Amino acid sequence: MKTCQRCQTINPDNSLFCARCGAGLVGAPPAGYPMPPAPPKKNVNGLLACGCLVLVALFGVSILIAFGSNPDKYKTTTQSQTSKQSEDQAGSVVNTGDKYREELARQVAEHKSPCPLDIIAGGVEVDSAGVSHAYVQVKNLSAKTVDAYDVEITCRDRTGNDVEHYLHHTNIFIGREQSTVKPGRKSRTADFYLHGYQGCTVALTQVKSAWFTDGSSWSGQNCPQERLVTRD
Numbered sequence: 001m002k003t004c005q006r007c008q009t010i011n012p013d014n015s016l017f018c019a020r021c022g023a024g025l026v027g028a029p030p031a032g033y034p035m036p037p038a039p040p041k042k043n044v045n046g047l048l049a050c051g052c053l054v055l056v057a058l059f060g061v062s063i064l065i066a067f068g069s070n071p072d073k074y075k076t077t078t079q080s081q082t083s084k085q086s087e088d089q090a091g092s093v094v095n096t097g098d099k100y101r102e103e104l105a106r107q108v109a110e111h112k113s114p115c116p117l118d119i120i121a122g123g124v125e126v127d128s129a130g131v132s133h134a135y136v137q138v139k140n141l142s143a144k145t146v147d148a149y150d151v152e153i154t155c156r157d158r159t160g161n162d163v164e165h166y167l168h169h170t171n172i173f174i175g176r177e178q179s180t181v182k183p184g185r186k187s188r189t190a191d192f193y194l195h196g197y198q199g200c201t202v203a204l205t206q207v208k209s210a211w212f213t214d215g216s217s218w219s220g221q222n223c224p225q226e227r228l229v230t231r232d
Contacts, residue, residue: 020193115223116142122228132200134192146181150209155200165196203228
């Protein structure tokens with residue numbers, strides 16, 4: 001079996017591309033397999049250069065016209081507007097920061113754990129091929145921007161019995177979602193492809209790890225486990 005380096009999905013040995021995210025899989029293609037043609041290269045340097053020159057010329061002409069008509073007035077107005085915008089922005093940052101810190105402290109206190117992500121929505125759906133999909137949406141409770149996170153999904157059926165992978169004989173699925181989530185914001189809904197866990201209608205989902213844009217990371221066992229089920 002081949003494991004996708006991007007989303008950790010397990011694919012058959014003869015797969016060239018990941019069934020979930022479409023990424024290329026490690027390993028040479030079988031003999032005689034036709035390689036896809038390389039995409040044609042487009043030379044856009046000339047167009048970019050022309051576009052930049054036109055923008056620079058237009059900007060320079062507009063500045064000369066505005067400044068030449070009344071330079072003193074232009075200078076005074078610009079300084080006044082800049083000063084006002086700086087004051088407004090400084091006030092909004094302070095107010096927004098205070099409200100965010102209060103809300104963050106309240107949410108962390110409710111969960112009684114330092115988990116940086118909270119699962120706020122999700123469910124399980126079975127497609128026409130009989131493959132289960134776990135849909136997960138999280139909210140960033142930390143003060144950092146999340147770059148990626150891992151979830152652990154325990155697969156079961158509606159009666160509570162474990163649904164094991166047909167090859168690995170485990171009902172635990174580990175999935176990774178790579179998407180940016182700013183502090184206090186909700187993420188996009190992630191689709192975890194539970195290939196090999198046929199019959200999974202209940203997904204006990206827990207955030208296990210998180211990576212941040214500043215290069216730091218988090219992992220732990222403190223996040224609450226959410227029970228995601230199929231829609232009636």
